[in-house]
Amino acid sequence: MSTAGRFEEDEMTDDVAVPRGTNATQLGNFNETVILHAIRRADGVSRVELGKATGLSPQTVTNICRRLLDEGLLVEGEKTTGGLGKRRTQLHIDASARTALGAHIDPALTTVTTLDLVGKPIDVERFPTPDDPEKAVAKIARVLKRLIAESGTDGVGVLGVGVGAPGPVDVARGVICDPPHLPNWRDVPVRDELAAQTGLPTVLEKDTIAAAVAETWAGTFTDGCSAIVLYLGTGIGAGLVIDGEVVRGTTHSAGEAGHLVVDPDGPPCACGLRGCINVAASPRALVEIATHKGVLPAPGPDDNLDSRLGMLYDLADAGEPAAREIVRRGAAGVARAALTIGNLVDVSRVVLGGPYWPRMSAYILDAAPTALEAATAASPLHPVALGGTKVGENLGAIGAASLVLDHAYTPRPTRLVLGRPERTGRSA
Ligand SMILES: [Zn+2]
Known part of the structure; x- marks a missing residue:
């Protein structure tokens, strides 16, 4: 056996990251986020203009827009006259179609917010951060549930909860580790606790990263x-x-x-x-x-x-x-x-x-x-x-909620990549 062959075999069996492929479903999901992004940025754009902006074929644009209209994410607006006198229907995001919740845990003040699908705050509530993390998480969950109840949506269209907290955070485990200005917060499993108490998918990030996500999502x-x-x-x-x-x-x-x-x-x-x-x-x-x-x-x-x-x-x-x-x-x-x-x-x-x-x-x-x-x-x-900031006051909480919108709708090439298969027959 040649050295090259053995080397290749080693690579395949070791924990070396080999690029993953894609399939039609992944491609469709990615293109959907590309179309949503283009409509969100333009706020009023025709299918023809979408084709030009995204490089997608007219048929692909039409199919994706039909799907997004069916899902209620888009609404058709006014008709404008195109270059050859043909009337073109403008497409808009239906901002009320989905909401994302966010909570920013600052050492002094916790801020909880609801955003609509274009990232505009619908509701904000602030309260002094309780010293006891268990009480703080329970209070955040209560406020989140109340904001959902007050929205009159019965929870329909709520995408999930984002939490922003001072670092260090362990994102993989959803745990706030030991932030310097929150002395009682050592290894607090805030993500899983909030998910359990609200029944919603929850994501945790460091607050400064959430703030950057907010500005990016807002189109700054x-x-x-x-x-x-x-x-x-x-x-x-x-x-x-x-x-x-x-x-x-x-x-x-x-x-x-x-x-x-x-x-x-x-x-x-x-x-x-x-x-x-x-x-x-x-x-x-x-x-x-x-x-x-x-x-x-x-x-x-x-x-x-x-x-x-x-x-x-x-x-x-x-x-x-x-x-x-x-x-x-x-x-x-x-x-x-x-x-x-x-x-x-x-x-x-x-x-x-x-x-x-x-x-x-x-x-x-x-x-x-x-x-x-x-x-x-x-x-x-x-x-x-x-x-x-373009996002304004409550950047931390808006950033936390933006994590959810970003996760669901930002077009990024990694969306194309298939997940890794479960590993079998190997111990860690
Ligand atoms: Zn120093």
């Missing part, structure tokens, strides 16, 4: 572009979008930015460096610095991060010099981090959002030109646009 980025979404929560994390795809990473933890040094003369960090985002520029860090310097008084019993960050920014807005210096330095750090990460993955857009973005935005946008100048000097290939 042109198809195929690379971008980062910087999420300003209790800490700061990045969601990476490369060539139009949200990057998950080996353990679904891509975008951990907490120990990126943004201020070399800043406070010392537990990791041994100085001036990491975690200790120099995150909302929590700014409040800690201000408290340490006596710019903010010692916290009262009812104070929380939200109220104290508000106090700090009110002082800065009023022109208090020490407060201004703290928030400006923090803002410069955030802008620098955004563009450093942006350069690393060669992006054209940097989008900022999250619960503390509205409060911090003016200072960060002020600091952006200087940071942009430095970033352009380091990587002068093309300009980078930096701006606020």
